[in-house]
Every structure is written in C-alpha cells, then in structure tokens.
Amino acid sequence: MNFSEVSCKEFVSVLGSKAPVPGGGGASALVGAVGTALGNMVGALTIGKKKYADVEADMQRLHKEAERLQGELLALVQRDAEEFEPLSKAYGLPQNTDAEKAEKDRIMEGALKAACGVPFEIMEKCAEAIKLQEEYAAKGSKLAVSDAGVGVLFCKAALAGASLNVYINTKAMKDRTYAEDINRKTDALLGEYAPLADRIFESVKGQLKG
Amino acid sequence: MNFSEVSCKEFVSVLGSKAPVPGGGGASALVGAVGTALGNMVGALTIGKKKYADVEADMQRLHKEAERLQGELLALVQRDAEEFEPLSKAYGLPQNTDAEKAEKDRIMEGALKAACGVPFEIMEKCAEAIKLQEEYAAKGSKLAVSDAGVGVLFCKAALAGASLNVYINTKAMKDRTYAEDINRKTDALLGEYAPLADRIFESVKGQLKG
Numbered sequence: 393m394n395f396s397e398v399s400c401k402e403f404v405s406v407l408g409s410k411a412p413v414p415g416g417g418g419a420s421a422l423v424g425a426v427g428t429a430l431g432n433m434v435g436a437l438t439i440g441k442k443k444y445a446d447v448e449a450d451m452q453r454l455h456k457e458a459e460r461l462q463g464e465l466l467a468l469v470q471r472d473a474e475e476f477e478p479l480s481k482a483y484g485l486p487q488n489t490d491a492e493k494a495e496k497d498r499i500m501e502g503a504l505k506a507a508c509g510v511p512f513e514i515m516e517k518c519a520e521a522i523k524l525q526e527e528y529a530a531k532g533s534k535l536a537v538s539d540a541g542v543g544v545l546f547c548k549a550a551l552a553g554a555s556l557n558v559y560i561n562t563k564a565m566k567d568r569t570y571a572e573d574i575n576r577k578t579d580a581l582l583g584e585y586a587p588l589a590d591r592i593f594e595s596v597k598g599q600l601k602g
Numbered sequence: 603m604n605f606s607e608v609s610c611k612e613f614v615s616v617l618g619s620k621a622p623v624p625g626g627g628g629a630s631a632l633v634g635a636v637g638t639a640l641g642n643m644v645g646a647l648t649i650g651k652k653k654y655a656d657v658e659a660d661m662q663r664l665h666k667e668a669e670r671l672q673g674e675l676l677a678l679v680q681r682d683a684e685e686f687e688p689l690s691k692a693y694g695l696p697q698n699t700d701a702e703k704a705e706k707d708r709i710m711e712g713a714l715k716a717a718c719g720v721p722f723e724i725m726e727k728c729a730e731a732i733k734l735q736e737e738y739a740a741k742g743s744k745l746a747v748s749d750a751g752v753g754v755l756f757c758k759a760a761l762a763g764a765s766l767n768v769y770i771n772t773k774a775m776k777d778r779t780y781a782e783d784i785n786r787k788t789d790a791l792l793g794e795y796a797p798l799a800d801r802i803f804e805s806v807k808g809q810l811k812g
Binding site: 399404407420423439549 | 605606607608609610611613614615617618619620625626629630632633635636638639640642643646647649668669672676679748749751752753755756758759762763766767769770773785803806807810811
C-alpha cells in the first residue's frame with residue numbers, strides 16, 4: 393500500500409488503528425505537505441495579478457520550490473512506513489540466549505539508525521517549507537494571507553512532530569555518540585525554525601485581527 | 603468532489619492550486635483528524651495489553667470518542683468547502699449601483715456568518731481532541747507515547763489554523779456585535795486549549811528525551 397495514494401479518510405482510518413504503519417513520522421510528512429500546499433495556494437492566487445506584478449518572478453520561483461517540497465514530503469510519508477517495518481520486526485526478535493541478544497542488538501541498532509533518518513529528513517523539508525511561508529506571508533496576495541498563516545502552523549507542527557520520532561529512536565540507540573549528534577542537529581533545527589514559524593504566524597494573525 | 607474521499611496526494615495538489623476550495627479551514631479539519639487518529643492509535647496499541655488492564659475501560663471509551671471525532675472532522679473538511687463556495691461567489695457580485703452594493707452587502711453578510719461557523723466548529727472538535735490526547739499521553743502504552751505527542755501538536759495547529767479562518771471572516775462582517783462575540787469565543791477556545799496542548803506536548807517530550 394502506498395500511503396500517499398490512499399484517500400484521506402482511509403489514511404486517517406489506518407493511522408488510528410493498531411497497524412504499525414503509518415505512524416507519527418508519516419503523519420508529520422503529510423501535515424508538512426498540507427502546510428506547504430497552503431503556501432503554494434497563496435502563490436497561485438497571486439500569480440498573474442496586476443496588483444502583484446512586482447513579485448511575479450518571486451511567486452514563480454516559490455511555486456517551483458513548493459511543488460518540489462510537496463512531492464518530497466508525500467514521498468516521505470511512504471518512506472517512513474518502509475523504514476519503520478524492519479524496526480518493528482527487530483523489536484520482536486527473540487532474546488533468550490546471549491547470542492540471540494547480541495544479534496538482536498546488532499539488527500536493532502541498524503534499524504534505529506535507518507528509522508531516525510527519515511523523520512530527520514522530514515524536519516529538513518519542513519524547515520525549507522517554513523522559509524517559503526515567510527515569503528508567501530510577506531509578498532503574497534493579502535486576500536489569501538490567512539492560508540500562509542495556517543500553512544506555517546502546519547509546517548511547524550510537522551517539524552516538531554518529526555522531532556519526536558527522531559528522539560524516540562535515538563533514545564533506544566546503544567551508540568550514544570551517534571545518537572547525541574543526531575539529537576543536537578534535531579535541537580538546532582527546532583531552535584532555529586520553530587521561533588521563525590511563530591514570528592510568521594504572529595505577523596499574519598496581526599493582519600487578520602486588525 | 604468529496605475532499606475527504608480523494609487521495610492524500612490529490613488533496614495536497616488541489617489545495618496548492620488556485621481552486622477556491624479546499625482552503626485553510628478544510629486543511630485544518632484534515633490535520634485535526636490526523637491528530638485525533640494518532641491518539642486513537644496509541645489507544646489501539648494499549649487495548650488488550652495485560653500491562654495496561656487497569657486502563658482498558660478508559661481506552662475503550664476513548665476509542666469510541668476518537669472514532670466519532672475523526673468522522674466529524676473528516677465531514678468538516680467537506681462542509682468547509684461547501685460553505686465557502688457561496689462566499690466566494692458573493693465576493694464576485696457587482697457593486698456598480700447603490701442597489702447592487704446593498705444587495706452584495708446583504709448576501710456577503712449571510713455568507714460570512716455561514717462560512718465562519720464551520721472553522722469555529724472545527725475548533726470545538728480540536729479542543730475535544732486535545733482533551734483525548736491528554737488521557738492518551740497519561741494512560742496509554744509508553745511504547746507509543748510519541749504518537750500522542752505528535753497528535754496533540756496537530757490538534758493544536760488545527761485549532762489555531764481554524765481560528766485564522768474565523769478571524770478572516772469576522773473581520774469582513776458589518777455586524778460588529780456578532781463578529782466580536784464570535785471573536786471572543788474563538789479567543790477563549792484558543793486561550794484554554796493551546797496552553798493545555800503545550801503542557802501535554804512537553805510532558806511527552808520529557809519522557810522521550812529522558
């Protein structure tokens with residue numbers, strides 16, 4: 393099953409079940425794609441408008457970037473599911489003897505590293521998407537500015553949601569140097585882009601509440 | 603087109619286009635449904651587990667509530683699109699004469715009131731969903747606690763995203779008493795449930811980063 397190809401209703405239904413995938417990582421990628429698309433919509437409602445002729449080239453450039461990011465985030469919905477399945481199996485391996493235990497540890501470690509790479513990549517894409525929203529909110533059609541505000545909220549939530557999926561995997565790793573390196577990079581992305589998202593949201597809210 | 607029945611990919615694609623619907627309200631309903639489903643998944647991974655026998659009845663009750671909320675939020679994806687179309691048409695009405703202007707104002711006012719009722723209802727559902735996540739995070743399987751954390755982030759983002767879609771409609775209303783009453787209720791929901799969501803998220807994050 394390709395989880396970006398199923399209906400929204402079906403995605404929500406499988407997500408809410410005990411099926412191991414999709415989980416929080418894939419859901420974050422979807423919410424990031426939805427947030428990115430809201431910015432893209434602001435651009436689509438700005439492109440070709442006389443009033444916004446001076447930002448036409450910016451909007452055309454942002455459109456290409458938003459389309460690419462939407463596609464990459466949708467692909468990550470599926471990749472998160474694919475990387476989680478081996479980890480889910482590794483958790484179930486027997487550990488009755490020392491040899492079994494060592495073997496389980498070895499397989500778990502590789503599966504954990506692979507599984508936390510995907511949410512980290514989702515975070516990087518959401519960080520890029522937040523930068524796009526900054527331009528959409530500042531330069532896009534004022535009639536659609538609320539959509540850039542909603543978009544940035546979703547990209548921020550997806551960034552933070554994916555971070556939990558990094559932390560839950562790094563927590564279980566034996567290789568603490570590797571784990572702490574990833575945690576530091578995760579903290580740095582959150583520390584830079586969550587406050588930026590908050591500032592963009594507040595500027596949009598200020599315009600709307602007048 | 604029923605927007606909860608199209609594929610996730612198609613939803614993202616139409617959302618990112620200049621089509622008037624879906625917009626930020628419908629996207630908020632979808633993200634709220636995704637957030638609710640993540641809590642429901644924590645429950646599904648807790649139900650029937652010996653270790654969690656003492657919360658079995660709670661999990662069964664929460665499951666029913668989460669399933670209902672998921673369905674209601676998915677229905678609101680579509681209702682938001684249906685209520686927005688008349689407003690979108692009203693914006694385009696002619697206003698060349700005083701009579702046309704008066705008629706446009708009258709139609710706009712009704713369409714604005716109808717259009718802001720849906721995001722307000724989305725906010726109420728997201729507030730309910732945040733209360734569910736509080737119980738999922740506190741009582742659900744510790745193996746899945748990150749999913750309750752991601753779920754609460756999404757319900758909070760959907761709550762705030764829907765609020766922007768209330769404000770953009772109330773801002774355009776002539777009936778300021780009505781508009782300010784809705785704004786007050788919207789502020790109250792945000793003021794109560796956004797900080798609750800933050801506390802739930804921080805408690806989950808604290809468990810994961812150890």
